[in-house]
Amino acid sequence: MLEEKNQEKTSLESLGEFGLIDHLTKDFPINHESTIKGIGDDAAVLDFKDKKTIVSTDLLVEGVHFDLSYMPLKHLGYKAVMVNLSDIYAMNAKATQITVSIAVSNRFPLEALEELYEGIALAAKAHKVDLVGGDTTSSRTGMLISITAIGEAKSEEIVYRSGAKPNDLLVVSGDLGGAYMGFQVLEREKEVFKVNPNSQPDLEPYSYIVERQLKPEARQDIVALLKSLDVHPTSMIDISDGLSSEILHLCKNSNVGCNLYEDKIPLDPTVISSCEEFKLDSTLVALSGGEDYELLFTIDQKEFPKIKGNPNLTVVGHTTDMNEGAFLISRNNSKIPLTAQGWNSFAKA
Amino acid sequence: MLEEKNQEKTSLESLGEFGLIDHLTKDFPINHESTIKGIGDDAAVLDFKDKKTIVSTDLLVEGVHFDLSYMPLKHLGYKAVMVNLSDIYAMNAKATQITVSIAVSNRFPLEALEELYEGIALAAKAHKVDLVGGDTTSSRTGMLISITAIGEAKSEEIVYRSGAKPNDLLVVSGDLGGAYMGFQVLEREKEVFKVNPNSQPDLEPYSYIVERQLKPEARQDIVALLKSLDVHPTSMIDISDGLSSEILHLCKNSNVGCNLYEDKIPLDPTVISSCEEFKLDSTLVALSGGEDYELLFTIDQKEFPKIKGNPNLTVVGHTTDMNEGAFLISRNNSKIPLTAQGWNSFAKA
Incomplete structure (x- = not known):
């Protein structure tokens, strides 16, 4: 769990709640003019002036969303x-602040939380977001992290899930399925380790997909790229649950159908080779794997020349009239209805 | 746990994550013009125009912050x-939106979450806040609730913890110690129930303090009252961890000392009688009990005539120079240093 196994361990009880928050958050700088008051009062005070405030929140639960046996706390x-x-970013907005709340059982020493916050600090620094609040408490078992992210955007910049029109192009950033295949590799190594704790896994051939699982990068750069290319998505969503489920969200919210072309889905060579090794269908992995945190968006066909040939963006299909339905057009040209087989945290638990 | 014990139970798995969020949040209305887009996209979009955005977040964990054996889910x-x-409210701001994230184990049926959300809806309605986002996931054990509250205030209205000056008056709203004594009563009944499950507790004599524990009311009305009285607190904090701990926060943040007068601390008669019954010191209960959610603030002495005689507000002491320290002046006129013995969730766990 801790990077350095033999370091000293400080119990959380010895610090108390306020000591702990102060200790963990003391080195977080404030970057944004919009952060008037961060940690240290009843609430944070932010000033977005004439811009809109964007708010999103997520809960990560040990044993459901992450496994500390192979997930380093910093990651x-x-x-x-x-x-x-x-x-x-999926709103085409700029991230500016976060609040971080954690619940941990007494099995975690202070040093474990310091590593967790090192990772939080790295992310905050890389994406220039200010930590402005949070809560730290105990749980009876395991660790739970609740983060609220706040951002800003001009009204006319915001992209909803609902703006796609029939005959728009469906575009994805990066490549898909990597995070899921990284998960498969890590799960396999965990099983090997259980049988032989002295085994040394060679993860080198899988480094790309393992990193996609352990250290995903939210696509701030794509928001910037679209701006620099003067491309205006008509709708956008992030791919957290698998391409299939996210496309269906866009279609439902925008009242359109779609054709997604199997042969267009961007796959890294490591995803293809690991799918062969694990005897998994790479299309299914991309459609249902989840956790890639790429962006899926639609653009008017007129904008195609602006993105053509860009290595970060792939046109994977197009929208249709709602009553035509949502389909995968397979390599052998058959039309298969898209179904949401995204990762379901309740079914999994 | 459920109000109606024999009703049908629906497993959470049968709904899936998106179905569950849609189901639980479908009847929440939007009240605020500042809520441009609530639930249903990657993030909420809010528009506070020229006002400041106020953000606060809290985590409540089963077995640490609440006990479902006597806490109805709606409460x-x-x-x-x-x-x-x-x-x-402790920032002297108006609450406008909330996000609610919950993690629950499979032992909770849908109907349990519906009751929980009924209580959330009641609170949202009573305080006119819009539910604009959240996350719903499974946990391996128990229930956890993470809420982020968002508010708005004009710059000049915001009251921080740091603005008290020496010789300001220390004022509290309502009365103190009730929530803690309600907790004592409920814990006692739980023990009785364990021994004799057929016992019928008579909570009637304790209804005030039990309600303070189970159904506290955040003091929106005090913010309105201060405005109507044209009173401008120099500093303010909410009393969640006990008066002693909160006064020390104010003193530390404002660089002042204080004298708190034991005989001025407002106590309800039920608190006094139950303290006698439980052989607890009522001053200690008010100082360290916590969960009263009253407001503690300081005002310039010139403003005293505006609050004099108001039944909702009690002057409990005054601030001093920082180097004079923070003291409780006891009934027999001895000076006792104030210590933070607020409730510590790590020590308790």
Whole structure:
């Protein structure tokens, strides 16, 4: 759990609640003019002037969303922030502040929380967000992280899930399925470790997909790229639960149908090779795997020349009239209805 | 746990995550012009125009902050919202939106969550706040509720913990110690119930303090009252951890000392009688009990005539120079240093 196994351990009881918050948050700088007052009062005070405030919140639960047997705490802190920022970017907004609340059992020493907050600090620094509040308490078992991310955007910049029109292009950033295949590799190594605790896993061939699982990066850069390309998405969503489920969200909210082309879905070579190794269908992994935190958006066809050939963006299909339905057009040209097989945290538990 | 014990139970798995959120939040109205987009996209969009945004967040954990053996779920939902709104009011701000995230184990059926959300809806309605987001997931054990409250205030209206000057008056709203004594009564009844499950507790004589514990009311009315009286607190905080701990926060943040007069601390007769019954010192209960969610604030002495005789407000002492320290002046006129013996969730766990 801790990076350095033999370091001294400080019990949380010895600090108390206020000591703990002060200790964990003392080195977080304030970057934004909009942060009038951060941690240290009953509430934070923010000033967005004439801009809109964007708010999103996510809960990560040990044993449901993460497994500390292979998830280093620093990575967990980083990922927990990314999951939230991804939602802000999916509104085409700028992330500005976060609040971080954690519940931990007494099995965690202070040093564990320091590592978690190191990851949170790294993420906050990389994405220039201010930590402005939070709560720290005990839980009876395990760890739980609740983050609220706050952002800003001009009214005319905000992109909802509901703006797609028939015959728009469906575009995704990056590539898909990596986080899920990284999860498969890590789960396999965990089983090997259970049988032989002295085994040394060679994760080198899987480094890309393992990083996609352990240290995902919310696509702030895509929001900036779209701005620099003068591209105006008609609708947008982040891909947290798998492409299939997210496309269906966009279609439902925008009252459109869609055709998604199997042969267009962007896959990294490591995803393809690991799918072969694990005897999994790479299309299914991309459609239902989840946790990639890429962006899915629609653009008017007229904007296609602006994104054509960009290595960060792939056109994977187009929207249709609502009554045409939502389909995957397979490599052999058959039309398969899209179903939401995104990751369901209740079914999994 | 459920109000109606024999009603049908629906498993959470049968709904799935999105179905559950939709189901639980479908009847929440939008009250505020500042709520541009609530639930249903990657993030909420709020518009505070030229006002400041106020943000606060709290985490409530089963077995640490609440005990479902005597806390009805509807009350829990109500209280969870109040705990957060109290922080917004302590900034002298208006509460406008909340996000609610919950993690629950499979032992909770849908009907349990419906009751929880009934309480949340009641609180949202009573305090006119819009539910604009949240997350619903499973936990391995128990229930956890994370709420973020958002509010608005004009810059000049906001009251921080840091504005008290020496010789300001220390004022509290309502009365103190009730929530803690309600907790004592409920814990005693729980023990009786364990021995004899057929016993019928008579809580009638304790109804005031039991309600203070189970259904606290964040003091929105005090913020309005101060405005109507044209009173401008120099500092303010909400009393969640006991008067002693909160006074020390104010003193530390404002760089002042204080004298708190034991005989001025407002106590309800039920608190006094139950303290006698439980052989507890009522002053200690008020100082360290916590969960009263009253407001503690300081005002310039010139403003005293405006609050004099108001039944909702009690002057309990005054601030001093920082180097004079923070003291309780006891009934027999001895000076006792104030110590923070507020409720510590880590020590308790």
